[in-house]
Amino acid sequence: MTGRVVVVVGASSGIGLAAAIAFAARHDDLVLVSRSADALEAAKTACRSAGAGEVDVVVDDIRDPAAADRVVARTLDRHGRIDVVVHTATVMGYGTVEAMPAEVFTAVVDTAVHGTVHLSRAVLPVLRRQHAGVFIGVNSLLGSVTVPQMGAYAASKWGQRAVLRTLQQETRDEPGVHVCIVSPGSINTPIYYQAANYTGQAARPPWPVLSPERAGAAIVRLADRPRRHVSVPVGPGNPLIIAGFRLLPLLYDRLVGPLFRLAALTRKSLEPAAGNVHEPVPGQERVHGRWPQPR
Template sequence: MRRLKPAPRAAAGRVVVVVGASSGIGLASAVAFAGRGDHLVLVSRSSEALESAERACRRAGACTVDTVAEDIGAPAAAGRLVDRVLDRHGRVDVVVHTATVMGYGSVETMPADVFTTVVDTAVHGTLHLARAVLPVMRRRHRGTFIGVNSLLGSVTVPRMGAYATAKWGQRAVLRTLQQETRDEPGVSVCIVSPGSINTPIYDQAANYTGRAVRPPWPVLAPERVAAVITRLADRPRRHVSVPVGPGNPLVVTGFRLLPRLYDRLVGPLLHLAVFTRGRVRPTPGTVHRPAPDRERVHGRWPVHGRGGD
């Protein structure tokens, strides 16, 4: 089998903005870019968690690290963020949008404010960020916007309606942006669609099911997603969504081509793979406010395969 040549190391000194940088895939991506000597701007709702992320990126070799505590779901936050980056660096080369919140519970029983905030964080957060940063990239005729979506941006599962709605809506925004930036060849909008990733989000999620949850097998390390993101920053793929997870294509195919069989199996399989015997009280988790002490790269579940790419 012919071996593919490794992707070239990107020239040091890019200005990379990572939104959702204090935990999980966002933090893993920030550390990966730091290892390349890039200038980093780390964004999160939690200034306390950002301090830890900043230290990790400096240790990894970032050229510079700035932190910005903003909730990207707020309408004016993205504009303030981009203005600050331009004042500091004069340009934006790469934006990685990973910020998300998760919720478990049926559409009928999840509180409306929790459902709406899960959706707003993904959909309006992406909208506000894109509207603020893409005109800046257009003026320079280059730049890469990477949105981290999900397998649940292509399928639905019971008791995860809020998250699926959020990710379907976000995917629609990102795909439309891919079409609307075709007139600017130097500006790329990329989509990454991870499956089950070992991050703290499962312990941070809103939960109105009465049962504790876990990520379904196979669980991958967030570094796997970070490796895909850094490759896309080097070599953007403008017109596709890049999956991360060995089972993703099979699940999407079943959802699209065998809907009756999919609907019959998805509920029982979800109970076996996701819901544990542990009992939990109803909680909004971190949907409305962060929990800095619970933010880190990894969750508490064993991973499948290698931790890196």
């Protein structure tokens, strides 16, 4: 499938940018949405180089209830339809529930949960009128498990997953409209280094670390062949971790804290900071994080 109109929210970095470039390689028309104007211009250039048709950029924050309406209105004005919407915008926070400032916790949850709500309320009526279209929400492994010192992110992804599953149920009356869920594990994106952090230690993606392109390819496959009733995992360890969380909770709880400190935190000291939770950090927005790339 080529020549679709694809809206990617959170398109300036990480999985969102990787997905946008993957759609561009299919010669689709793109509308790229992000808080960061400078990073969006770089994303626009990358997508044009990859073979996109038209590329439009919208600088907006999906946490704003009116932002989704502006994005949809602009897309319809320019293209007349919407075929695929991908919601990848997310921010992350490290720190215990007690230690993290309330406004940071709330912002992390707002981006995933209310961002999904705002976007779906603006987009789904359009897809219903068309009797066709795909809405893809990028969730997480942490939408199915919890991890100490990642309570804000887990709350955001559990809440987002609940919204997406409900939307799947509520769109059953329109067979041509699909709501899909992608659940990546550890992906080599800048989110780990941009995150709010109140642990005192710098963070990193836990092993095994996969490339953003792998998640982007999974999103494009879902756009081609939507799967309404499953969450598509991206990461070989996801099913095992979820099974341990559900079937062996005592053992899981005993191991998860030490393993998190070993695999996800470094020995480098770090002062408490809100990262990019409230404002973007354009200089750090790119497809890949700092994890070494495979040859």
